[in-house]
Amino acid sequence: MTYRDQYRESVADPEGFWQRQAEAISWYEPPKRILSQDSSGFYRWFVGGKLNTSYLALDYHIEQGRGDATALIYDSPVTGTKEQYSYSELRDAVARFAGALRKLGVEKGDRVVIYLPMIPQAPIAMLACARLGAVHSVVFGGFSPHELAVRIDDAKPKVVVTASCGIEITRIIPYKPMVDEAIEMARHKPDYTVVYQRPQADALLEEGRDRDWDEIVAAADPAGPVPVEATDPLYILYTSGTTGKPKGVVRDNGGHAVAMRYSMEAIYNSAPGDVFWTASDVGWVVGHSYIVYGPLIRGCTTVLYEGKPVKTPDAGAFWRVISEYKVKTFFTSPTAVRAVKKEDPEARLKEFCDISSLQAVFVAGERLDPPTYEWLNDMLPVPVIDHWWQTETGWAIVGNPLGLGLQQTKVGSAGVPSPGYRVRALNEDGEPCAPGQSGNIVIELPLPPGTLPTLWQDDERFRQSYLAAFPGYYLTGDGGYVDEDGYVFIMGRVDDVINVAGHRLSTGEMEEIIGAHPAVAECAVVGLDDELKGQMPVGFVVLKDGVDVPEAQLEQELIARVRKEIGAIASLRQVAVVQKLPKTRSGKILRRTIRTLAAEEDVPVPSTIDDPTSLDELRAAMQKRQMGRYQQAV
Ligand code: COA
Ligand code: AMP
Numbered sequence: 001m002t003y004r005d006q007y008r009e010s011v012a013d014p015e016g017f018w019q020r021q022a023e024a025i026s027w028y029e030p031p032k033r034i035l036s037q038d039s040s041g042f043y044r045w046f047v048g049g050k051l052n053t054s055y056l057a058l059d060y061h062i063e064q065g066r067g068d069a070t071a072l073i074y075d076s077p078v079t080g081t082k083e084q085y086s087y088s089e090l091r092d093a094v095a096r097f098a099g100a101l102r103k104l105g106v107e108k109g110d111r112v113v114i115y116l117p118m119i120p121q122a123p124i125a126m127l128a129c130a131r132l133g134a135v136h137s138v139v140f141g142g143f144s145p146h147e148l149a150v151r152i153d154d155a156k157p158k159v160v161v162t163a164s165c166g167i168e169i170t171r172i173i174p175y176k177p178m179v180d181e182a183i184e185m186a187r188h189k190p191d192y193t194v195v196y197q198r199p200q201a202d203a204l205l206e207e208g209r210d211r212d213w214d215e216i217v218a219a220a221d222p223a224g225p226v227p228v229e230a231t232d233p234l235y236i237l238y239t240s241g242t243t244g245k246p247k248g249v250v251r252d253n254g255g256h257a258v259a260m261r262y263s264m265e266a267i268y269n270s271a272p273g274d275v276f277w278t279a280s281d282v283g284w285v286v287g288h289s290y291i292v293y294g295p296l297i298r299g300c301t302t303v304l305y306e307g308k309p310v311k312t313p314d315a316g317a318f319w320r321v322i323s324e325y326k327v328k329t330f331f332t333s334p335t336a337v338r339a340v341k342k343e344d345p346e347a348r349l350k351e352f353c354d355i356s357s358l359q360a361v362f363v364a365g366e367r368l369d370p371p372t373y374e375w376l377n378d379m380l381p382v383p384v385i386d387h388w389w390q391t392e393t394g395w396a397i398v399g400n401p402l403g404l405g406l407q408q409t410k411v412g413s414a415g416v417p418s419p420g421y422r423v424r425a426l427n428e429d430g431e432p433c434a435p436g437q438s439g440n441i442v443i444e445l446p447l448p449p450g451t452l453p454t455l456w457q458d459d460e461r462f463r464q465s466y467l468a469a470f471p472g473y474y475l476t477g478d479g480g481y482v483d484e485d486g487y488v489f490i491m492g493r494v495d496d497v498i499n500v501a502g503h504r505l506s507t508g509e510m511e512e513i514i515g516a517h518p519a520v521a522e523c524a525v526v527g528l529d530d531e532l533k534g535q536m537p538v539g540f541v542v543l544k545d546g547v548d549v550p551e552a553q554l555e556q557e558l559i560a561r562v563r564k565e566i567g568a569i570a571s572l573r574q575v576a577v578v579q580k581l582p583k584t585r586s587g588k589i590l591r592r593t594i595r596t597l598a599a600e601e602d603v604p605v606p607s608t609i610d611d612p613t614s615l616d617e618l619r620a621a622m623q624k625r626q627m628g629r630y631q632q633a634v
Helices: 003-012 014-022 053-066 087-103 121-132 145-155 176-185 213-218 253-266 285-297 317-325 334-343 348-352 370-379 459-467 507-515 551-566 591-599 613-624
Strands: 035-037 043-045 070-076 081-086 111-115 135-138 159-163 165-168 171-174 192-196 210-212 233-239 247-252 275-278 301-305 329-332 360-363 384-386 423-426 439-444 473-482 488-493 497-500 503-506 520-530 534-543 574-577
Touching: 003 014, 014 035, 014 253, 043 253, 053 087, 053 121, 053 253, 053 285, 070 087, 070 317, 081 087, 087 121, 087 213, 111 121, 111 145, 121 135, 121 159, 121 233, 121 285, 135 145, 145 176, 145 233, 145 247, 145 551, 159 176, 171 176, 176 192, 192 213, 210 213, 233 253, 233 285, 247 253, 253 285, 275 285, 275 317, 285 301, 301 317, 317 329, 317 348, 334 370, 370 384, 423 473, 459 473, 488 497, 497 520, 497 534, 503 507, 507 520, 507 534, 507 551, 520 591, 534 551, 551 574, 574 613, 591 613
Parallel strands: 070 301, 111 135, 111 159, 135 233, 159 192, 192 210, 275 301, 275 329, 329 360, 360 384, 534 574
Antiparallel strands: 035 043, 070 081, 165 171, 233 247, 423 439, 439 473, 473 488, 497 503, 520 534
């Protein structure tokens, strides 16, 4: 069936369409209802269905006679390690770790926080939780102890799983001291931490609370898959909102399994046995969906890569992995492509590798800017496909579904809506925008299976953040337009969320941290365009009256604070002191104007501005500090 037919069917008869997709996975009990609303009025898929996600990702394939097929390839240039797990081996490792968790008291519905680098123990721990019906919450390794503590306090895990260290190119980053600090900071105290000791660093274990991964696994009995309700949570994944408190996006078991299987086929054109490589991190939604669950539920071979696009050891890393494992589908981010392009503009390192297995490259995480698209497209003989999605949706809202027949691509557009998504652009009054006219990109309710049913124990925040702005629609937080052919163009966030190197960060959170410094009266953090990372946060601060501190010293203090509170990935590198921030007469900081000033020469003075001279001062500060478009000017 072609894309157009499937799309039409998915919106004309969502229940019929998704019932058919649900029949493609194996349930212990089929759903009693396909789509319904819960007591809070939120839409739920597949009520009454019983299944187990770890069964679908592992045991199911073994039962189909594919136990010897390769499930997971671990490739780690930072440690010089390569390992492979067949489906049977991975199932056994998962079952044993699940048994070990059970011995520590973890049961269905309990939470487990996972703070691990890109090693096989990360997917093993995730799938072990899924096996028990426990809810995992993976925290990206680049986050600080403070961010980990915030997540521990919200998710209230029984167990935290970690490793002795992560490795950033050549730098060993001890994880265990960060976990200790986070637990010290958190109000909620987990019963146990489980530590995987890596040869690169030895973690000190505290008697009683800390358990050694290998020891508890050796003493455990394998655990079988526990049937759960389709609507039971599989995981919580925290993502940046507009405030310091991250949002706990909930993913259920049933809708997620159906969406993962469907998207692997329809969007990525993947079949059992295909090699699928997503060069992301399990700490992000892309890693959850397309390093772990999607490829395994589909019976593919997934590649877990512990390295970078460059420097491990060079910009040929992508081509090497593709050729070594015969990768058919490669998924990466525009930032990673730009990093490769910067170091190897002619992609000469590709010439040493046979990448003939490759059939498509998908990119997401941030806007695929036309120059990056064109470079990759010129370098590779296969389609380069942008697709747009979010932690909240778990799979592509808009893309170019390769499995349904590749559509024409339009450079600058993320593609056409995936089956099940009714994407619209609305103006501030909630009226539909004309084709080509920019507005708020929203999705008509109900969202398809696999998308968030709510936020973890915070229905009200879910309602306020996503449903309140335009009744009947889910607010994506992205701005853009839909053209006359139905192609969607995503132009960037319209809220205080920014995208730095494909990592989603909150400028509001950075402002809270900077604003807490004793010298700072007020501040604004905005994301300015950056050639490599897409966006980079920069700060502008106004000092309290009477404070006299050298700008360079204050800048270093503020950068260090943000790094300590959020983590290394915050990437705040510049903070300038100004006398005044541009504001409206009612006192609202004109953040969009600040961004525009950094990007464009002629910026009209907003009619609502309180003091137009604040713009001149800001421009001078940007020029002096070589920010935004002034980067190359001096
Ligand atoms: N654990 C600990 N620290 C981490 C980390 C992790 N998992 N990931 C990143 N960091 C640290 C980095 O070491 C760096 O620290 P530094 O400031 O001390 O140098 C900092 O966080 C910023 O990292 P990053 O933004 O990744 O910049 P970089 O200069 O180290 O690397 C790229 C640049 C382009 C190579 C890298 O950003 C990259 O690979 N980006 C692609 C990301 C991606 O694929 N995202 C997909 C999401 S869909
Ligand atoms: P995350 O939740 O971390 O996956 O980040 C989601 C946000 O990243 C989206 O709301 C967009 O702002 C941005 N994003 C992701 N993919 C794309 C894309 N293909 N095009 C444009 N923006 C994207």
